[in-house]
Amino acid sequence: MTITPTAPATSEIDLFSDETLGVNDDAVFAQLRELAPVVYLPKNDAYAITRYDDVRDALANTDVFSSSGVAFNPQMNEVLKGTSLAADPPEHGKLRAVLTDNLSPRALRPLRTVINDKADEMVRDLFSRETFDGMADLAVAFPVSIVLDLIGVQGDLREKILPWGEAAFNLLGPMNQRAQDSFPTAGELFTWTHEEMRGVDLAEGSIGRAIWEAAERGEISHESFGYIVHQILAAGMDTTITTIGNCLVLLGENPEQYAKLREDPTLASSAMAEVIRLRTPAPVFGRKALADVEVAGTLIPAGSQVALCYGSANMDPRKFDDPETFDVTRNPVDHLGFGYGVHGCAGQGLAKLEIQALLLAMTQHVESFAIGEVAARLNNFTRPYASIEVTDIVLAQG
Template sequence: MTTHGVFQSEINLFSDHTLLNTQEVFTQLREAAPVVYLPANDVWAVTRYENIRDALSDPTSFSSKAVAFNPQMNEILSGTSLAADPPEHGPLRAVLTDNLSPRAMRSMKADIYAKAEQLVKDLATHGSFEGMADMAVAFPVSIVLDLIGIQGDLRAKILPWGEAAFNLLGPMNERSQQSMPIAGELFQWTHEQMRGTDLAEGSIGRNIWEAAERGDISHESFGYIVHQILAAGMDTTITTIGNALVLLGQNPDQFELLKQDPSLVAATLTEVLRLRTPAPVFGRLATKDIDIDGTIIPDGAQVALLYGSGNMDPRKYDNPEVFDITRNAVDHLGFGYGIHACAGQGLAKLEIHGLVEAWAKHVESYEIGDVVQRLNNMTRPYESIEIKNIQLAKVNA
């Protein structure tokens, strides 16, 4: 529906139907217009690849002070690199990138790959396993908790804390309301209770604490940054590992290509992120009237950048619905783009590359059984994935 030159839709970005049918809904919006106003959410959705990438390149016009879709969470996120604009963004981001730099990641690669290899070998020999709990969740959780330096009983709380925090990036719907008490425990721990001495020596968490002690960042920012790593460092990686298992299992021709040419591991991840964007929408705040292909997004409006829609835009990618690991879509939006591109993508790549490489090495074939999706306002995880009828590669049979 077009009103005064603005295309409107009754779609609710955060309804159960949209969460369960994201690609179908995003296709409808994308093919309707480059910008669609959604009264149900009071947001202006940017739907096409080039427009989304342009917006991510322009933090002056598209501020991250409304990265969430409710004012309470945007207030809580104030002071984090996720919700900061230049010049405040630079120092906050630097603390993250210094500890997650390519050099730091290189030193971790051998250990992460060895752990991935052992996990895959153990699971594959069983002939079947639960893909989410046994692999997609277990592996990144153990890696990230060690990285942050979290010890003791707290380790069991981190995963539900992170998932709740992602729910709260959406509007204050029923899912967010239910997540508030759980996420509140995370906020309380990171902002009030946590001390550097609680974190293991040499960990990223301890290094960030020491940066605060030196005065490089505020002590308040220390809690925010650790909170960010915990909330975002696992959930999207967990979702992507699950997606990789499902897509490779449902497309045995592509799995065969990967087994024949292990150099396609990196391209496999980019294609998984493109086709199944783990966090397919993020918010921004329009700081002025913005003209996108003739539609004016008004100053002060909440904007929804539909990463998952841009990644499926046929104006950008040929046959975007096809899972093709030779596509090598390195310019996908799965990790975002610009100054807010995922700071932890180096770690995510190491974890997922290690698992995918080991999986292709040790498994000849497998099947996907029952798959159950879990509803989250911001991510698209599976609740469970049945991995069955695993045939080991000949070198392991």
């Protein structure tokens, strides 16, 4: 079939500029989304797909929209070859199998009690204080401890994992100054996971140790072992950290919504989905167009870099009524914050366990709280806070 080329809408917006990479980039996405369903961005040399239905359709069409372009620079796409993140079917299924087996609901079931108990202890401790940093003390500390124990990381290495992961995520954007500055730190993570890490480095009974033993038995390659551990670290920490921070800010700034959650704790799952919809932790993913493709009447030429704007899709009024309103009862289970299709987030089961455990612990122990000063930390891929002041804490009685 011959596709008649149409001139795309264009915008001088840079998806990865300091001005865009704030905690709330809704205004940028709204501008692009209302301009056109597909917008060419010369500063990123990318075609941005901005509306819900089109983003979801592109995620489902792996024959055309290839994950070989998941990063916005060729160097990182080359590094990611051989990972499930950057692979397309049928290779993707083989690479992802071990990862999903170890992060499936069945595999994670034994962790549920551990996660719930740790969440309860941390919430009781932190909210008994006059104030605390919701980012460092809770959003970072909780998932980092869970994931590092899950993998079996021990000793001094535990202090290095978070900066390693943040640097690696910077490299998924274009090769701007932020990415260039992150290369040495991200390289340390790659060197450890792919060259230095051994099974004896990981705690007995951990998932990391089990994956190593699978490599020793010949079930997977030793190269795959490094990739899988690398991906569990990525899947289990940075976006979860960002979402926990977003939960604190949105619930603290919307006390009537927190009151609804306290009144009905079964809304924890719905509240989490609404936070991810409203503040998508990783709002832009890359793809490469393998063939000429028409999206909403606009031609995207073969070989083009594509930007799938999850954050814009999740705020599309064509899909979600009154999308700018935070409503813990909305339950937007079809949000795209975890992706869609074969590349849906492999770590979402663990993320859900962690986030819901914290929300439930808060409903039990905290009547109300407020948010003071917040500061953003710029990253090419995620949208984390640097700090969140939690204050005006009132503990639940009884």
